Amino acid sequence: MDNQSIELITRMVLESIQKQEASSENGYVVPVGVSARHIHLTQEHVEALFGEGYQLTKKKGLMGGQFASNETVTIVGLKLRAIENVRILGPVRSKSQVEISATDALRLGVKAPIRESGNIAGSAAIAVVGPKGAIYLNEGCIVAKRHIHMAPQDAMAAGVHDGDIVSVKADNERGTTFNNVQIRVDDSFTLEMHIDTDEANAAKIATGDTVRIIK
Template identity: 55%
Template sequence: MNQQLIEQIVGEILGQLGKSPVQLPERAVPIAVSARHAHLQPEHVEVLFGAGYELTQRSELSQPGQFAANETVMIAGPKSSIERVRILGPVRKATQVEVSFTDAMKLGVKPPLRESGNIEGSAPITLIGPKGSVHINEGLIIAQSHIHMAPTDASRFGVVDGEYVTVEADGIRPIAFRNVRIRVNERYRLEMHIDTDEANGGFITQGSIGRLVKPNDTTSGQAVGVTETVITPEPVSVPQSFEFTKRLLSAEDIALISEQEILVNKGTIVTALARDTARELGKTITNRK
């Protein structure tokens, strides 16, 4: 979806509402909020729904060839369960469940923050369907925020596959998303994906439009109360340390920090659950001298 098409769609909608078109920010990027969901491998579809069963399409998703299925499952952890978790199709070679950190606390599980598809060594979870149940030893993750784009978009924005950028939301509750991964593929349609916790933190609603900002861009701040993306001058890897400046470090903070080392000031309160979460995710908490 290119800039001209985005502007045309928004213009048509505002025109139908009798409103004057709003000038979209240059290099606009649509934002989508991804709720908890599951991807299933073929044999698990049959265990959960019956022999020979195939997923049925409920609605198309923004990414070509992807769809939300009519089918849902229950996911169960040590503490609790969550019903009606939507299955996304088509089937995959490995079952994967994506939840938010809030979901994880309710379930009593500690999934790592990972890019979708990277499930090696991730958390276990049980899926329950109308015909049976499946326990997977790995496959439960909290999805890393990312931006899908086609090669033409990547060229237009000056980014490359695997690059990490910062996304700032300047709405009524300003928030910055660090280490948002760029994913480039000819099959992709331009769109940023965040989970419900991230969206709630910034009061971001489905269909928000952001702006990918170059370091020398002098028009920063002109987005219409939406999201901006700041790209680094050249491709970089994820930073190894993060300077935490708040007085209280919680488990939620740990999950949202992608760096492996978290530097805290003397006197910072670190909760017991935060220390447990850090150990589970392979992160270290270091006191600054």
């Protein structure tokens, strides 16, 4: 290894240490993304709702290779109360999942548990209606657990690890502290905390605002 490489590695390590020290003193700053209700679907369910062979079309790219599609559906609760224009996120998944807010759950008349994305076992049932058909999910409707997406270098700088649970503070006029925030680390992630519309409205936070990890 040459001197230039050693110098570069040394500088990166020092910068990481400085960031960790700043993090422990002032809290690591994280931008917020407010997540509206949405749905993930299997290819089988896409075709059931939109027609045989149908493929989702991309409207906007999201982190981790995901995208907001142009397609929307209507979700229907057990009391036949419905919410229209629920955005589908792609690409297709191995299991279909509906993510709503607690207010949406009350409106639909469903008992959606607070869960990490992908953990749908025993969650609420819901019906989904598309232009060419409808499906009934025996489980899959959840209120997403608040979380922070991080790349490994962000996690190192913040002094946290994948799966950690932290507290986060919003320094605005509401001064809200969010507890039980899960850290999710992956190379494909961009630094961002995701909260739903209920949490954002209560704390008077909008997409692009920042919060601090206070642990």
